[in-house]
Amino acid sequence: MAETLLTLNDVGVILGGQTIVERVRFSVSRGDIVTVIGPNGAGKTTLIKAILGLQPISTGRIDKTPGLTIGYVPQHIxxxxxxxxxxxxxxxxxxxxxxxxxxxxxxxxxxxxxxxxxxxxxxxxxxxxxxxxxxxxxPDLLVLDEPAQGVDVNGQAALYDLIRALRERLNCGVIMISHDLHLVMAATDKVLCLNQHVCCSGYPEQVSHDPAFVELFGRHVADSVAVYHHHHNHQHDLHGDVVNHEQSRENCEHHASH
Incomplete structure (x- = not known):
């Protein structure tokens, strides 16, 4: 069983009398890629700051494995x-x-x-x-805030491929914040949908069909995300080009025919 690196137990943050996040509960183990999604103002960045120790929590508890090393990738510098x-x-x-x-x-x-x-x-x-x-x-845990910010579409796919490869190579855990729903659903193991509280969580295909996800992002987004995740079974190079394109196309055509 993979080592648990980080556990949040009913974590809440209150700033200036306003609740930013509340009752957040999840864990990250070695080899996990957990992606936090949600609308603007949902508390995603505040949650990441709390995990990094940059923002004091108001309620709950954050447990880290002893000696945990975190590598942080900010949205931009x-x-x-x-x-x-x-x-x-x-x-x-x-x-x-x-x-x-x-x-x-x-x-x-x-x-x-x-x-x-x-x-x-x-x-x-x-x-x-x-x-x-x-x-x-x-790092034992890699934390990325909008890692594909400012990157073109092809480059985004290559970047998420890189993150998956690093997870395998380093045997680390990964927490990401992302707005790139189509790409991230193909790149992550678990999804945490946040809107101050955890609306839904689980595997990408489960979350994309959850009523709370549909309510936040709309039925057309939920359907397109589910289809994209199902078909994304290829890799991209540094420039975002598909590797082994013919085989990937045949696989996509095979799935489309079923």
Whole structure:
């Protein structure tokens, strides 16, 4: 049985007398990818901050396995455009060794960018750099806030493929916040639908048919998400192109015929 890394027991956060999240309960084990979805203002970012220890909780309890190391990937980082900063220098701020920095870049498929300026990176390259920055900590748990933000559609698919591959390679747990419902349903093991409280949770295909999910996102979204998840059985390369395209197409056609 996989080691439980993190457990939330009836966690709530109250700010300025207003309830932001309440009675949140879930756990993450090694090898899990848990994705938190929900409308704007649902409390997703507040929940992540509570898990990271950046936001005190008002009720409940968060239990972490002893010695748990968390790698955090923020939604974005603002850099002064006039500040000369290379990828090498940016990663050195983590105080990790050169070998660990290079290894993290290789794990995210951007090792060739070691000497590049961060100001010249594409959206997808920047997100991979931020993931690499989290990896130098050798995390047991990887926490990502909107990892595909600012990345084009093809790049998003490749990014979620990368996250799944890292989960396998590092044997870590993953918590993501995402709005990319179609892609994330194919990339995650468990879904937590949040709207201040947990509306529904479970496997993607279960959640996509849950009445609470349908009420939040609409029947057309629920139906299209279920279909997409069923058909997404291929991988993408760094540029978002499908790998083994012919086989993937045959598999999709096979599913469509049933």
């Amino acid at each position: 603002q850099f002064q455009p006039t500040l000369p900063l290379t990828v090498k220098r940016f990663l050195s701020l983590t105080r990790a060794s050169v070998a660990d920095c290079r290894k993290a870049l290789e794990q995210t498929n951007v090792g060739h960018l070691y000497d590049a300026s961060i100001h010249h990176l594409s959206g997808g390259e920047m997100q991979r750099l931020l993931i690499a920055r989290a990896l130098v900590r050798r």
